[in-house]
Amino acid sequence: MSSHPGDRLSAFLDGELSAAERAEVQGHLRECAACTRELEELGAVDAFARELPVEAPAGYFEELPGRVRARVRRPSRAPRMALWAVAAAAAVMAVVVTPVVLVHKQDVLAPVATAVPEVPAPAAVPPATVPPLLQYSPPASLADTNAAAPRAQPVPAKREADARLLEREKADAPAENPLSKTQAQTAGRRDAAALPPAAPAVAPPPAAAGAVQNAPAGFEARDAGAATRTMAENVEVQSAKPQAPPAQEGAREETGADAKKERARPAERKLAAGSGAFAHPDDRALMTDKRYEALVARPAASAAEARALGEAWELFARDVPAGPRADEARVRAIEAAVRAWTLGHDPADLTRARARGTAYLEMENAPQAARVRTALAALP
Amino acid sequence: MDVPSRLDAGRALEARPPAGPAAPDAAEADLLARARDGNLFAFDEIVKRYQRRVYATAVRIVRRHDVADDVVQEAFLRAHQALGRFDLARPFGPWICRIAANLAVNHVRSPQAREEALPEAHAETPVRGGSPLVGVLETEARTELARALEGLSADQRAVFVLRVFEELSYKEIAEALEISIGTVMSRLSRARERLRVALTPYLGAAMARRVEGGER
Numbered sequence: 001m002s003s004h005p006g007d008r009l010s011a012f013l014d015g016e017l018s019a020a021e022r023a024e025v026q027g028h029l030r031e032c033a034a035c036t037r038e039l040e041e042l043g044a045v046d047a048f049a050r051e052l053p054v055e056a057p058a059g060y061f062e063e064l065p066g067r068v069r070a071r072v073r074r075p076s077r078a079p080r081m082a083l084w085a086v087a088a089a090a091a092v093m094a095v096v097v098t099p100v101v102l103v104h105k106q107d108v109l110a111p112v113a114t115a116v117p118e119v120p121a122p123a124a125v126p127p128a129t130v131p132p133l134l135q136y137s138p139p140a141s142l143a144d145t146n147a148a149a150p151r152a153q154p155v156p157a158k159r160e161a162d163a164r165l166l167e168r169e170k171a172d173a174p175a176e177n178p179l180s181k182t183q184a185q186t187a188g189r190r191d192a193a194a195l196p197p198a199a200p201a202v203a204p205p206p207a208a209a210g211a212v213q214n215a216p217a218g219f220e221a222r223d224a225g226a227a228t229r230t231m232a233e234n235v236e237v238q239s240a241k242p243q244a245p246p247a248q249e250g251a252r253e254e255t256g257a258d259a260k261k262e263r264a265r266p267a268e269r270k271l272a273a274g275s276g277a278f279a280h281p282d283d284r285a286l287m288t289d290k291r292y293e294a295l296v297a298r299p300a301a302s303a304a305e306a307r308a309l310g311e312a313w314e315l316f317a318r319d320v321p322a323g324p325r326a327d328e329a330r331v332r333a334i335e336a337a338v339r340a341w342t343l344g345h346d347p348a349d350l351t352r353a354r355a356r357g358t359a360y361l362e363m364e365n366a367p368q369a370a371r372v373r374t375a376l377a378a379l380p
Numbered sequence: 381m382d383v384p385s386r387l388d389a390g391r392a393l394e395a396r397p398p399a400g401p402a403a404p405d406a407a408e409a410d411l412l413a414r415a416r417d418g419n420l421f422a423f424d425e426i427v428k429r430y431q432r433r434v435y436a437t438a439v440r441i442v443r444r445h446d447v448a449d450d451v452v453q454e455a456f457l458r459a460h461q462a463l464g465r466f467d468l469a470r471p472f473g474p475w476i477c478r479i480a481a482n483l484a485v486n487h488v489r490s491p492q493a494r495e496e497a498l499p500e501a502h503a504e505t506p507v508r509g510g511s512p513l514v515g516v517l518e519t520e521a522r523t524e525l526a527r528a529l530e531g532l533s534a535d536q537r538a539v540f541v542l543r544v545f546e547e548l549s550y551k552e553i554a555e556a557l558e559i560s561i562g563t564v565m566s567r568l569s570r571a572r573e574r575l576r577v578a579l580t581p582y583l584g585a586a587m588a589r590r591v592e593g594g595e596r
Contacts, residue, residue, distance in 0.1 A: 016549070016550045056432075
């Protein structure tokens with residue numbers, strides 16, 4: 001009998017052996033029941049593994065596209081050069097387009113104005129604060145002269161994901177300009193109504209100028225604080241807006257529904273009112289998004305960090321009474337407490353983890369009971 | 381839009397279109413082309429189409445939801461940045477899954493990952509209850525399989541996931557993970573062998589059921 005194929009059985013199973021090797025293994029299999037059985041078992045392992053379900057927290061896939069969207073809009077590593085390049089381009093645009101813009105419903109831009117005081121100085125503004133629509137749907141005139149500038153740049157360094165993931169909260173929380181995002185979302189929504197679905201993503205310059213005149217037709221005033229905004233912002237947003245790509249129905253539905261849901265939450269409104277910087281309920285909803293993202297990204301490398309994170313999740317769950325996100329927050333609060341205990345063995349964390357876990361499991365139809373049980377299994 | 385429960389999410393993952401070199405449909409090529417031209421909504425649609433599959437790839441390798449979440453987001457960002465270099469005639473799924481697998485492996489290798497390793501992961505929680513066909517034995521076997529997968533190195537899991545779930549060739553896996561074909565072969569063989577040994581008590585029943593299922 002030829003020697004047992006050993007390691008090669010796996011490659012044989014995948015049809016990845018050379019013809020000669022394959023023939024050899026086949027010859028052996030005809031004579032060797034043990035290897036034949038082993039091959040069958042290897043195949044069964046694959047089949048069995050395919051049956052193993054993969055679970056994600058409830059609501060996860062409803063939220064993920066929005067989170068990816070938010071990050072695509074504000075690439076954290078876009079070169080800083082881009083910002084002044086955009087500013088320069090915008091200044092040029094200002095001269096050309098501003099006269100048109102100024103006679104058309106300036107108040108649409110109010111949220112941008114309220115955002116300005118949060119940004120310390122133009123030089124310190126990370127690329128993330130460039131109005132998002134401008135970044136991804138630049139008017140042709142901008143796109144032609146500065147095509148590379150505002151777009152997401154291919155990241156040259158290959159292995160930076162890990163560092164970035166860790167730093168995301170630090171980098172993004174202050175850098176985030178939630179109002180720009182809101183502006184983008186609301187603008188996108190309005191444009192969906194204003195433009196036919198087949199509108200090209202990038203219109204030629206004359207069309208862009210024309211669109212500036214046409215687009216605001218359906219816009220309503222949102223705030224009287226328009227006086228403080230700059231001409232450059234004016235132009236950036238106004239000229240970018242008509243370029244918004246046609247909306248896919250799904251995306252619209254999701255953003256719209258989220259915004260509505262958030263607006264209906266008094267607790268959330270109360271919470272965001274403290275910051276005082278937000279003129280519109282959308283902005284507050286966005287703060288909730290922001291807060292959630294920040295918590296998700298927050299590391300818990302020590303017991304103290306994990307404990308604090310657990311508290312933060314619990315607060316979050318309390319502020320956002322219903323829905324998948326609140327549920328996820330509750331579960332994460334439990335996991336954080338478990339982690340705190342694992343890292344520090346402080347009995348208080350143990351008690352906390354158990355209390356939260358028990359409270360969760362006592363809920364009727366706790367959506368993530370299995371996950372919570374798994375987390376609690378790590379406790380003594 | 382329906383909100384799948386946790387288990388629904390699992391089923392939805394299994395319901396993904398078959399992997400492999402199937403020709404991408406024209407609608408997808410169009411979406412990708414628009415996304416490449418900066419249309420965020422088109423890209424959004426791409427994310428929605430592939431998020432479950434990419435997440436499954438990531439979580440099967442990293443074994444933790446929060447890390448898988450980071451990997452998935454990063455994979456889509458990288459894909460978005462690299463769309464200009466992507467050949468639209470090729471299927472998007474295997475490509476993005478390769479990106480995700482590479483990121484996942486790199487994450488698991490990172491010092492940060494070692495620091496934050498949890499004692500117990502729960503990427504693939506054995507399903508409780510389920511259909512009447514899913515007996516105690518099967519639940520046990522699933523637990524055993526999950527544990528055995530846990531016991532593999534992330535490198536082994538990555539190779540196993542790309543082969544068994546994404547059905548990539550050894551050459552494609554080697555490229556995705558930047559290793560040699562020989563290494564793919566040996567890691568896969570070792571991974572399967574470990575799983576096989578761990579599952580030996582249950583494989584007989586599983587194979588019998590497959591035969592049964594096939595005959596029905």
